[in-house]
Amino acid sequence: MNPNAQIVFDNLLNRRSVRQFQPGSLSAEQIDLLLRAADAAPSAGNLKSRHLHAVTQRSDLEFVLSHIYSARISANHATFRNVAAMILLCADIPHCRQRYRRGALYAIQDASLAGQNILLLAHALGLGGCWIGQVNGHALLPHFGLPEHLKLVGLIALGHPAETA
Ligand SMILES: Cc1cc2nc3c(=O)[nH]c(=O)nc-3n(C[C@H](O)[C@H](O)[C@H](O)COP(=O)(O)O)c2cc1C
DSSP states (O other): OOHHHHHHHHHHHHOOOOOOEESOOOOHHHHHHHHHHHHTSOOGGGOOOEEEEEEOSHHHHHHHHTTBOOHHHHHOTTTTTTOOEEEEEEEOHHHHHTTOTTHHHHHHHHHHHHHHHHHHHHHHTTOEEEEEOOBOHHHHHHHTTOOTTOEEEEEEEEEEESSOO
């Protein structure tokens, strides 16, 4: 395997979900890089039938955390406590359905692939990340002014790792 492929392969193999974070924020540059990585993900017909919303304000992060119903949260409040950013991964199903009968499926895949790109780049940057599917999206989307037609596929918690992955 050539050295570049080996680096990519190692990054894929070594990434693990991180749920315990040290206090600290992410820089605007880090957020920008992560969103650019997301935007580079493939999408059905290149329609990019997804919408990503980055949450970084502490009060907003607390609001997001209060809508996660993972058993891990209730069992251990340290989980995700110092999260530095949450990315809301939304699928834009109507947008994709304009072209594809299978648009609902494709839009969710578009959002998911963007999420995986974020997780992999976060790991390469020395950050920790975790996909969170156990979330109640009904209240989250209006809180952040996101349109009703979007479907929340999941969250990505990001921060400075406090656990070795
Ligand atoms: C669709 C999906 C939903 C997930 N939901 C949660 C979740 O709600 N809470 C959580 O702590 N981890 C969640 N995870 C992370 C998985 O638990 C984790 O990826 C899995 O255990 C494998 O561990 P690894 O990421 O360290 O390889 C989710 C992952 C995926 C792909």
